Amino acid sequence: MSDQKESVGRTLRVAFMVCLACSVVVAGAAVGLKPEQIANRQLDKQRNILVIAGLANANASAAEVKRIYNEKIKARVVDLNTGRYDDTQDAARFDPLKAAQNPAASKALTGSEDIASIKRRENQTVVYLVEGDKGLETLILPVRGYGLWSTLHGFMALKKDLKTIAGFGFYQHAETPGLGGEVDNPRWKALWPGKEAFDDAGKFDITVIKGSVDPHSARAVHQVDGLAGATLTSNGVNHLLNFWLGPQGFGPYLAQLRAGGN
Incomplete structure (x- = not known):
């Protein structure tokens, strides 16, 4: 009986040591790979910004993405409440999604305000500008x-x-x-360039309709x-654009730019 107990105990000790060793290896790998994971996320974000701005294609190499981004893109932090830039913040390090989780750095949205269903909106976010000799050429807004x-x-x-x-x-x-995943379909994304998100008075005016235009x-x-068979996703796109291009989102910022401010 004692031999049996000793055998069970030895098995449990070996299993514990194996689990402990595996945990150490996994934790070490996670810590060691974290800088690379952060760099890859940053690269993916930059790639998406360039693709949407029409400055690169989705197959561009990492080196090409970094080169074009550094040459063409200027990131700036903007205060969503005032619509003005805040150059005291480092745009390269500022994390809007983290700010949205911080009650001191964000605003809780009421039911009527929260048409995009995001619950909280950060007070500041990062916008991306492509500028030429005559000023702004393209403005890229996160939504x-x-x-x-x-x-x-x-x-x-x-x-x-x-x-x-x-x-x-969307990235x-x-x-x-x-269905809703067709928001990634190049054919659907190709429908957007040339459309007008605002009327001549600067009022938001773009809609994903049911069916074809x-x-x-x-x-x-x-x-x-619209996205065939994905009415709720299409509605979600409408809601998020209405929010971010409206008074709760980039409305004050766009008004400043149109007035020649900032």
Whole structure:
């Protein structure tokens, strides 16, 4: 009996030591690879910004992405309440999503305000500018909001008139493949460039409709084909754009730019 107990005890000790060793290896690998994971996330974000701005393709090498981003993109922190830049913040290090989780650095949204279903909106965020000799050429704005199953994270690029869309797409979501997941379909994303997100008075005016856009309609420039079989995801896209391009989002900032401020 004692031999049996000793055998069971020895087995448990060996199992414990194996588990402990594996835990140490896994934890060490996680810590050791963290800088590389952060760098890869940053690279992926930069790639998406460049693709949506029309400055690179999705297959661009890491070296090419870094070169074009550093040459063409200027990141700045903007205060969403005032619409003005805050150059006391380091745009390269500022994390808007982390700020949104901090009650001291964000705003809790009421039911009527939270049309994008994000619960809290950061007080400050990062925008991305492409500038030329004559000033702003393209403005890239981060947007997010809930679809059917997940929060969609993406960017919208506006041309220098601040109403014409240069590009739009999402880099993170968990929508249903083949349905809401079609927000990743290049054919759907290709429908956005040239559309107008605002009217001549600067009022938000872009809608993902149900079905296909009538090209002969006077409203065609403000409409995009819906996602077949994914009404709730299409509605989510409408809601998040309405939020981020409206008064709770980048509205004050865009008003400043249109007035020649900042």
